[in-house]
Amino acid sequence: MKPANIRDVAQRAEVSVASVSRVLNGAGPVTDVTRKKVMEAVEALQYVPHSGARSLSTSRSQTVGVILPDLYGEFFSELIRGIDLAARERGYHLIVSSSHDDAGEAAAAVRSMRGRVDGLILMSPHAAVGQAAAGVTGGLPVVRLNDGAAEADRPAIVVDNHGGAVAAVKHLIALGRSRIAHIAGPNDNMEAEARLSGYLEAMAEAGLDARVIEGDFDMASGRRAGLEMARSGDSVDAVFAGNDMMALGVMLALQDAGRLCPEDVAVVGFDDVPLASLVRPGLTTLRIDIAEIGRSALVRLLAAIDGQQDTGRQIVRPELVIRGSTSDPDAQRPTTDGRPSFATTTAQGDKQDV
């Protein structure tokens, strides 16, 4: 009835539990005959070691915790996918926990991981939440993701949102646009803030007037912004949105208002969600390799678990992907296989340590 344990195996194989353990872990000396007896017993009893018990005695759970603010949309599934792939390769399990939008919940989630995981990947775009969560890890190794508030001397991976925004604006300026508006993300979001500041800086540097419209990272808010722009007879000739979904909302609104993109208004987004390459015109955006960030976070976490002094923050630089929403309508581009017929080119460097 109940699954066999190591003692059952030992008994059946007529050896000690220690020998069974040694055989199963490939550690320590064992004769072939012992090994065979053990394997037979294991087979016969369908024995599978109890990993919980093993964790307790080795104080290694071979599991890492992933704490996310949310789980909605492709951003998070890509992130988890990247982490999971890397974890699986290394024999680690993943325990995920999401929807931690307030500090108390996040801290509770971190605490509840104690005794379950060997380390934590912690993401939170809200400064306070990240701090609170990071404060209660009790010596557990942690890698923080997109957490502007992370101390510079602890493991963290952050996207260079500011730099990406600057690149977006410069791209638009290079296209000859000058009345460039920005649709900002939520106030309390550190990424939104960094993108806004990059926009402001680039505009100021170019001696252009800034125009900021509030948004909340949702498509609907981008749409509202676009409608308002169109209605107000505003002579905006380009928009840099705080993320792709808002950029797409703007494009839809412009389309409805009979304004052409990119001819009348060029649009740039941020993130390169899959949708960005599927709409027409394709959306120029700042691409982040999300899965790769996940992979990298896991690798660094395991290094930290192994006691390596891996501190410092790693900066991921988004890559400008130029598509139809800002490309020169005169230029004729080749068609890519099976994909909408606008070109995809890239600029600016790849991610790198700093």
Place this chain on the structure above:
Amino acid sequence: MKPANIRDVAQRAEVSVASVSRVLNGAGPVTDVTRKKVMEAVEALQYVPHSGARSLSTSRSQTVGVILPDLYGEFFSELIRGIDLAARERGYHLIVSSSHDDAGEAAAAVRSMRGRVDGLILMSPHAAVGQAAAGVTGGLPVVRLNDGAAEADRPAIVVDNHGGAVAAVKHLIALGRSRIAHIAGPNDNMEAEARLSGYLEAMAEAGLDARVIEGDFDMASGRRAGLEMARSGDSVDAVFAGNDMMALGVMLALQDAGRLCPEDVAVVGFDDVPLASLVRPGLTTLRIDIAEIGRSALVRLLAAIDGQQDTGRQIVRPELVIRGSTSDPDAQRPTTDGRPSFATTTAQGDKQDV
């Protein structure tokens, strides 16, 4: 240095470990004074119980395993989200494991869950994989998802793909279309198979000729199918695609070929991915509430863990969502707030037990 354990707390509070345990679990009799002493010690030492140890002694890990074939795309993130939400409400943790496309891997994943989880949610559209994985659970409660091969007398949730396909075809016929093609999904995928069989059945019943084109659930394959259709001068006036991504590919191809949708060719997809409501015309499709399936799976799993004899398969009936890709172009529809301006209406029942 090392986190405090229950003995440290007991010592500091000058009580026995048993009392500490009783206080922390709210179980058993304790005087207020003991409770206070314990709480103070807990506070002072920042004590957090070691859940691994607790699991070992209670043989309850408060964790469920989720085994998925993949993690790519919004389908899976929605599913995990639904499961996670429900799990969190009930104090359960989630350990996810993906990329199990072959039977051996899936079985290994299931085995490696032993001693870590109290039950398993297992999804696999490949019959063989599902069988293999389900075969090695060793008495662990399991709920199977979208697994046509699941025995009818064990907990499972399956989507009525066949019925959905029939509804799609009937909808197209009701629109007056008769030359209806089907873009099928991969051969070895049970869902693709069921959708195909629904299509064939509905066509046969209506006395119409079937036309099946092979696809693989990817947008590119839908695009190829659409191009071929357009090139061959085929007089197809409607397409039912095996999933939304292929349907979108078809729409793009038709658009490129200068054929109007829905006037020339009406298109229906399956799944209702977020994209379906964002493209223009909006894609008519069969909607499945993925997060709700996840939630339901978790609830049933916990019931099974609690020893309830919850057997039988639950059938989820997809809901036909009619959008612009099949709607009557003459009819004028109201605009929804912040959304593209085509109407969304629904038909056919919601999910229910059978």
Place this chain on the structure above:
DNA sequence: CTGTTAGCGCTTTCAA
């Protein structure tokens, strides 16, 4: 090379 045994940190009888 193998077996005995003492934990890992917690829960839970069973006595006191």
Place this chain on the structure above:
DNA sequence: TTGAAAGCGCTAACAG
């Protein structure tokens, strides 16, 4: 109401 002690299933010293 409390405490002592026996496990939960496994690993890892330590003896043999």
